[in-house]
Amino acid sequence: MRVFCVAEHRFGVLNPLSFELLNLANKIKGSGTSEAVVIGKDVGKFAQELAKYANRVWVIEDATLENYNPELYVDVLLQLFNKEKPDAVLIGSTAEGNELAPLLAVSMNAPVVTDVVEVNASDELKVSRYLFQGKLMADLKIKSKPCVLTIRQGVFKEGVEVKGEVVKANIKPSKTPARKFLKYIEPEVGEVDIAQAPIIVAVGRGIEDAANIPLAEELAKLLGGVVAGSRPVIDNGWLPKDRQVGISGKTVKPKLYLALGISGAFQHVMGMKDSELIIAVNKDPEAPIFGVAHYGVVGDIFEVVPELVEKLKAKG
Template sequence: MSDVLVVSEHRRGELRDASYEAITAGRELADARGGDLHVAVIGGDVDRFAEDLNREGVDAIHVVDDGEEFDHNVHQAAIAALLDRTDAGTVVAPNSVNGLDYAPAVAEDRSLPLVTDAIGFEYDGGLTVTREMYGSKVETTVDVDGDRHVLTVRGGEWAPAEGVGDAAIESVDVDLLESGARVTGFEEVGGGDVDIADADVLVSVGRGIEEEENLELVEELADALGATLSASRPIVDNGWLPKNRQVGQSGKVVTPDVYLAVGISGAVQHVAGMKGSDTIIAINTDPNAPIFDIADYGIVGDLFEVVPELVDEFA
């Protein structure tokens, strides 16, 4: 049971970045175990998804054509069927709302240990998983018993899988659990017009903005850059921006090409949600602000002076 089974994720007809990151994590673990990497595509446009996920390092892709959106029962039944027909010792899923829905059910059904929100792991005859605790203030390692496991991996910790693969693609029929419940559609709530996790450029605002009326200044910068506006938790807690704009451990994990932090000090909970960004730029009056420890570029200055200059430059 040296193989690894990665469960891909999609929403509203599009694969999510977490799918490609999970493939990279799964390949890493499969190499350590000396096994193959299997990828599950469950529901949605399975043929297109399978083609997109056929990346370098993938050995086999299994598609279950049932439904358009995520369905707990379909996922649990499909993963159980794939565990029966493959040599997978570990199931790797994104540490997302969906992943945290079905992963515990799979682990319970098969009496397997479950470790969530992994940021790293090692395998040397046994699995050791690295996690963060207490608001990302403490990094811990967990030794996992047995040779089969269910693991969810945090977004932004592994690079997305690249290259073109030549994996075999097979269709799998599964018997659904008799629960009487079926997902019939998907409805966005809470200002779901924007998904900051999909943005290439984010301008993120923190408590340094001082007052809600000053948000307009940062919005102008986001417009000038063609960026999406996001925020740290204090801004959302104050009700100045909706929850779907929050970056951080209690918000969304983002990995944009550019992350511009305006008036954000860099608390560990916020950093956990954006440290995987390709380029991080920070504006803060405090030269000792923790955000500068991870920033690629930093401006020590008053955002009320710096931001208008940037707007003039890029508008």
């Protein structure tokens, strides 16, 4: 298969999800190719980075493409795809991607599946996605080519280097868009992307109250990590929604996942089970979280965490 991935970037920073798309492309391409498309102004440096993980990187540059504009992206992508004939197009399941993918799919007369978490291309193309906030997992068979898929962030983090070529596509926008970029509104200061954090201290209902969150924050700071939570913690307003781990939150794969007072319901576990090292603290020895944890401490978080904090402080 020829699998094309649309790279995402903003203000000179490449979204690492772009590499996850390529990891998936390399996994499913078979005897075909993984190809990235990077669209913008002065995006040559991204092309070099992407080429490590792609057989080919297509660069589409123009001053009018400096900021993401779905109309222009669809315009230039169609020009490329009309010539290069992708079998599948992968786009990040992000605010941008979830706008771009259906627009592109309609223009290509292609099927689209959003927020995909698994793809199997060994025989025919099959993809999986959650439905009804994670109550159901749907497996879909895609019968027509090309197709457009948006891919959930954090699922395809591992991949191999490919070292491909960079090709400058001689493509320019063919129209003046009806909408234009006005300004980017920065997210509130303090927001963190838990999907990118190498160390996560996650709290569950066992943390009991918003007033106890600083305990986890102190531990996270000492470890150089960030605080995340299970759904009840978010529903209670103790942490913002973007800190939720699980099927209706984010999928994370940090180097260390410290689960404090989290029972280990499958909706939570599905979002963190692939973490490199999972350590759980729970006072219930039967808590299911111990089934996925590499190390477990049966104990009270209000005793274990302060002790850990003291030990880390003493260590300097």
